Amino acid sequence: MDEAKRKKLEDKGWKVGTVSEFLDLTPEETTLIEIKLALSRNLKERRQKSMTQTELADKLYSSQPRVAKAENGDASVSIELLIRAMLATGATPQEIGQVIAQVG
Template identity: 55%
Template sequence: MQSSKQKKLEQNGWKVGSASDFLELTPEEEAYIELKLSLCRTLKKIRTRKHLTQSDLAKKINSSQSRVAKMEAGDASVSLDLVIKSLFSAGASSKDIRNAIPQS
């Protein structure tokens, strides 16, 4: 039986582990995914703090509202590159990004 946490990851399109290793994440996989999801949450926080709509932000990064929505939902189809670019474009500081990195 899967944990609800993992279920949620898989709902978002995350391929958790390899085919032969379906239930476990390596610590490295886990750290990477948690870092990414934390940055996605931070993006939503900062965007709303700056009173920007998803469409506003999309325009700034030459993308579309739907892609911003996917980023903020932590969808597996979006790259860290786009999340970081979006954070800066939304007005995040390096400090904001630093603080978004989970402990340990």
């Protein structure tokens, strides 16, 4: 993994290389993170078209700060919440599936 990308992930809380400086992520771990980041980016795009973070948070029964974290790819946000958020913006399973399928 190149250094710039690694730095960016670590800033968001991803413990890349925590176990060992020399132990890299497995392909599966990398793909999982990429799926999360793809969902994050798409969520932000979708949400910005129609509402504020606060409005989305209300639909989600969540909070504005949590939506901000979701959109910024924070490691504390699960795929579960990302998908719930996508659905709350009106995304269909088809659209969500496509975002994931585009990864890789």
